Amino acid sequence: MEYTVQKLAKLAGVSTRTLRYYDEIGILKPARINSSGYRIYGQAEVDKLQQILFYRELGVSLADIKEIINSPSFNPADALREHHKKLLKKRKQLDLLIANVEKTINSIEGRIKMTDKEKFEGFKQEIIAENEKKFGREIRKKYGDKAIDRSNEKLRKMTREQYNAAENLAKQIMEILAEAFKTGDPAGDLAQKAAELHKQWLTYYWPEYSKEAHAGLAQMYVDDERFKAYYDKEQPGTAAFLRDAILIYTGLQK
Amino acid sequence: MEYTVQKLAKLAGVSTRTLRYYDEIGILKPARINSSGYRIYGQAEVDKLQQILFYRELGVSLADIKEIINSPSFNPADALREHHKKLLKKRKQLDLLIANVEKTINSIEGRIKMTDKEKFEGFKQEIIAENEKKFGREIRKKYGDKAIDRSNEKLRKMTREQYNAAENLAKQIMEILAEAFKTGDPAGDLAQKAAELHKQWLTYYWPEYSKEAHAGLAQMYVDDERFKAYYDKEQPGTAAFLRDAILIYTGLQK
DNA sequence: CTTGACATTAACGCTGCGTAAAGGTTTAGA
DNA sequence: TCTAAACCTTTACGCAGCGTTAATGTCAAG
Numbered sequence: 388m389e390y391t392v393q394k395l396a397k398l399a400g401v402s403t404r405t406l407r408y409y410d411e412i413g414i415l416k417p418a419r420i421n422s423s424g425y426r427i428y429g430q431a432e433v434d435k436l437q438q439i440l441f442y443r444e445l446g447v448s449l450a451d452i453k454e455i456i457n458s459p460s461f462n463p464a465d466a467l468r469e470h471h472k473k474l475l476k477k478r479k480q481l482d483l484l485i486a487n488v489e490k491t492i493n494s495i496e497g498r499i500k501m502t503d504k505e506k507f508e509g510f511k512q513e514i515i516a517e518n519e520k521k522f523g524r525e526i527r528k529k530y531g532d533k534a535i536d537r538s539n540e541k542l543r544k545m546t547r548e549q550y551n552a553a554e555n556l557a558k559q560i561m562e563i564l565a566e567a568f569k570t571g572d573p574a575g576d577l578a579q580k581a582a583e584l585h586k587q588w589l590t591y592y593w594p595e596y597s598k599e600a601h602a603g604l605a606q607m608y609v610d611d612e613r614f615k616a617y618y619d620k621e622q623p624g625t626a627a628f629l630r631d632a633i634l635i636y637t638g639l640q641k
Numbered sequence: 642m643e644y645t646v647q648k649l650a651k652l653a654g655v656s657t658r659t660l661r662y663y664d665e666i667g668i669l670k671p672a673r674i675n676s677s678g679y680r681i682y683g684q685a686e687v688d689k690l691q692q693i694l695f696y697r698e699l700g701v702s703l704a705d706i707k708e709i710i711n712s713p714s715f716n717p718a719d720a721l722r723e724h725h726k727k728l729l730k731k732r733k734q735l736d737l738l739i740a741n742v743e744k745t746i747n748s749i750e751g752r753i754k755m756t757d758k759e760k761f762e763g764f765k766q767e768i769i770a771e772n773e774k775k776f777g778r779e780i781r782k783k784y785g786d787k788a789i790d791r792s793n794e795k796l797r798k799m800t801r802e803q804y805n806a807a808e809n810l811a812k813q814i815m816e817i818l819a820e821a822f823k824t825g826d827p828a829g830d831l832a833q834k835a836a837e838l839h840k841q842w843l844t845y846y847w848p849e850y851s852k853e854a855h856a857g858l859a860q861m862y863v864d865d866e867r868f869k870a871y872y873d874k875e876q877p878g879t880a881a882f883l884r885d886a887i888l889i890y891t892g893l894q895k
Numbered sequence: 896c897t898t899g900a901c902a903t904t905a906a907c908g909c910t911g912c913g914t915a916a917a918g919g920t921t922t923a924g925a
Numbered sequence: 926t927c928t929a930a931a932c933c934t935t936t937a938c939g940c941a942g943c944g945t946t947a948a949t950g951t952c953a954a955g
């Protein structure tokens with residue numbers, strides 16, 4: 388049986404380029420060249436190619452394969468043992484690499500988490516300081532130093548998750564409050580739902596809940612320009628509406 | 642501080658070719674080019690090179706490194722995680738390769754051992770056949786068929802190691818015998834040692850030992866031309882000397 | 896002014912082919 | 926018999942990351 392490049396290529400599952408290259412580097416020469424210059428391979432070449440591909444699959448270099456199959460004195464087992472040693476060395480290096488990459492990733496992640504945590508801690512300190520400056524005096528007057536200190540303490544102990552939850556809750560309250568405001572009814576379901584959520588929100592910052600404190604805070608939302616501006620930002624009158632809803636929710640309307 | 646290529650190369654432990662190449666592929670361009678066309682690097686470039694080399698040590702390709710360090714939006718941790726995945730894949734393939742190479746080596750060795758074993762078996766058969774042809778008749782006459790059959794059986798069951806040991810012992814006997822022969826005294830220490838070793842050697846081939854058989858064999862060494870030629874090869878008279886030594890050793894001298 | 900130590904660009908080489916490009920040969924069908 | 930498709934050929938660039946000449950220009954020291 389005789390084969391042209393393509394026939395052999397298909398038989399062996401390699402490209403014709405590969406066969407020409409193997410001819411070029413002298414690892415597998417065709418049995419003969421026909422009158423048109425075509426490469427013609429015989430059975431012996433098929434067998435040899437099988438061997439070549441076998442060693443190639445084991446990752447042996449073509450140069451080494453050449454030595455193995457071309458010199459009958461060359462011991463394939465010894466050659467493979469050499470090859471094996473090389474591969475083990477390679478794997479060792481690869482293991483080192485992988486370990487280093489893992490270490491680096493961990494270190495980067497560690498730094499990010501640290502930075503993130505530190506940022507958050509600093510952020511909370513700022514809030515506490517600002518709260519003190521803004522509302523410290525009046526609230527301290529109204530509810531006493533201990534209540535304020537405990538509130539700050541609670542904030543300081545807050546985790547990122549709790550803080551995010553509180554923030555989300557605040558956003559939700561604003562949304563529901565905006566809807567409720569359209570109904571114009573502070574006693575309605577939506578307004579009361581807002582008041583309920585506002586109570587939940589408060590528990591994130593206040594050490595304990597009391598109807599009186601909640602109602603007091605509601606009144607302050609109207610009296611204090613800073614709170615009022617926050618709630619009235621989108622819709623003027625929202626602060627007063629929230630106060631009314633809370634007074635109804637707590638059952639403390641005068 | 643400003644650096645020329647070589648200064649920076651020495652500082653960072655790379656070749657100047659590497660720096661020029663990094664310039665060429667746009668991964669690290671010098672801060673400026675002086676009037677003579679020399680590359681001049683500044684502190685920023687030193688820092689950048691450190692980063693490049695760091696990632697290079699982790700096996701990241703220069704193309705990827707370029708992305709990592711040139712785009713601030715690019716997340717190094719994500720890039721490294723990608724790289725990590727690639728490395729794990731590589732190691733998996735390498736493990737497969739190694740396993741296959743090991744399998745192949747084992748299979749080759751197995752074949753060799755088998756061949757070796759088969760060869761040894763054939764070799765033993767030959768010895769037995771030859772022994773039968775050479776000495777079978779007379780020894781069978783003297784010691785009976787059973788003894789011979791059991792001797793052959795023992796030989797057939799011999800392992801390569803036992804056979805080698807027997808061969809070495811035979812060589813040792815010849816050496817000591819040669820020394821002893823020089824003393825001319827078959828009752829001397831050396832000659833008796835040779836007789837002792839000869840007894841050990843016999844146990845490799847004979848199913849059981851008896852002084853009589855040993856002495857009989859010794860006598861045969863002199864009577865039979867083939868044995869005689871073997872022992873007298875180096876020194877004529879050695880066969881008779883060994884017989885005398887064995888007769889003394891067994892205490893059966895007439 | 897020379898010498899030696901620097902600098903430059905341009906180029907090939909390594910591995911194992913993939914992928915054109917430019918052209919000749921064979922084969923099958925109209 | 927002619928043509929088109931399917932072969933075949935050689936030549937050569939490209940890939941990654943530099944090492945290694947080669948040919949040539951520049952600078953500081955003696």
